[in-house]
Amino acid sequence: MGKEVNGVSRSRFEMFTNSDEAVINKKLPKELLLRIFSFLDVVTLCRCAQVSRSWNVLALDGSNWQRIDLFNFQRDIEGRVVENISKRCGGFLRKLSLRGCLGVGDSALRSFAQNCRNIELLSLNGCTKITDSTCSSLSKFCPKLKHLDLSSCTSITNLSLKALSEGCHSLEQLNISWCDQVTKDGIQALVRSCPGLKGLFLKGCTQLEDEALKQIGAHCPELVTLNLQTCSQITDEGLITICRGCHRLQSLCVSGCANITDAILHALGQNCPRLRILEVARCSQLTDVGFTTLARNCHELEKMDLEECVQITDGTLIQLSIHCPRLQVLSLSHCELITDDGIRHLGSGPCAHDCLEVIELDNCPLITDASLEHLKSCHSLDRIELYDCQQITRAGIKRLRLYRRP
Secondary structure, eight states: OOOEETTEEHHHHHHTSSOTTOHHHHHSOHHHHHHHHTTOOHHHHHHHTTTOHHHHHHHTOGGGOSEEEOTTTOSOOOHHHHHHHHHHHGGGOOEEEOTTOTTOOHHHHHHHHHHOTTOOEEEOTTOTTOOHHHHHHHHHHOTTOOEEEOTTOTTOOHHHHHHHHHHOTTOOEEEOTTOTTOOHHHHHHHHHHOTTOOEEEOTTOTTOOHHHHHHHHHHOTTOOEEEOTTOTTOOHHHHHHHHHHOTTOOEEEOTTOTTOOHHHHHHHHHHOTTOOEEEOTTOTTOOHHHHHHHHHHOTTOOEEEOTTOTTOOHHHHHHHHHHOTTOOEEEOTTOTTOOHHHHHHHHHSHHHHHTOOEEEOTTOTTOBHHHHHHGGGOTTOOEEEOTTOTBOOHHHHHHHHHHHOO
């Protein structure tokens, strides 16, 4: 072994010295070094670029910058940084996340679009400076774009969706949550030109009405995920069209859509057998009748949020326990008619032994320690919410903890 330099063997010291003649550069071909560098994140690549001239060239090679996420690196960047990244990466860049980069605007993203024409995934979540001009640039230069996140970009209007419909026909997933200027006209233009859409996130798009949903149902047969949380104007009419036209639907969120009734649950049961996730929190008109139809037809359900579905009783839990063996997460918060008997059925159902991981029972006043006894059979249970369950005692919780202790 070679002599030591400050505790490091000379051979190791030479391997990591600033000299371009370092051993590692001689022993490994450039192609292999590039391959190694391709597994490094942004921060590590930047550090490697400072080691030596040859490593600087290798680390900043565009092939290493196919996926960039600046969220955990630096969010206070200015537009010129994005422009420099786009020039460095060029056609190599496939995925870029600028989530939370408040200083990035339309000008920088126009340069980005011109330089990175092979981009497939772009997140601009929270980039509040951008306007419809950015979507116009993406439409013009980025035909391969598949996933676009514009969540909380509140200056976005129908013009953005119309632009995307003209140049981004490969779009599969679009998030325009909280873009509350969007109406049915923008949705109509988008869905008619992007038939491969699989995910639409429209949370907080409060101007959307049933006509927009009818367009989605008519033109998005591949749709798998749809989020309509707090789209308070929609009713059964529009959602039934979705169910009838989107048979591959696996995830639906309509939490806060207070107008919907059991008709939606019947439509889902009759048309969407692959449904895995259903979020209907604060939909207070839903009853056991609707959930019975749903449970008997949608056997792949894994997650259900029924918070503040105040009319449901143990009858819903009985049906879920019988027909939904894959159930993993169930929220029953503020479902004040649920009793220990419903939890007993759930605890003895097929999902109990291996699947059920989370159950939320906060503000269920009829739940007692007996429910905790029934949940002992849920071997995968990781979390139970019991806030304001006045009949649950410390002794009951302690017994459950002792039972589940490894």
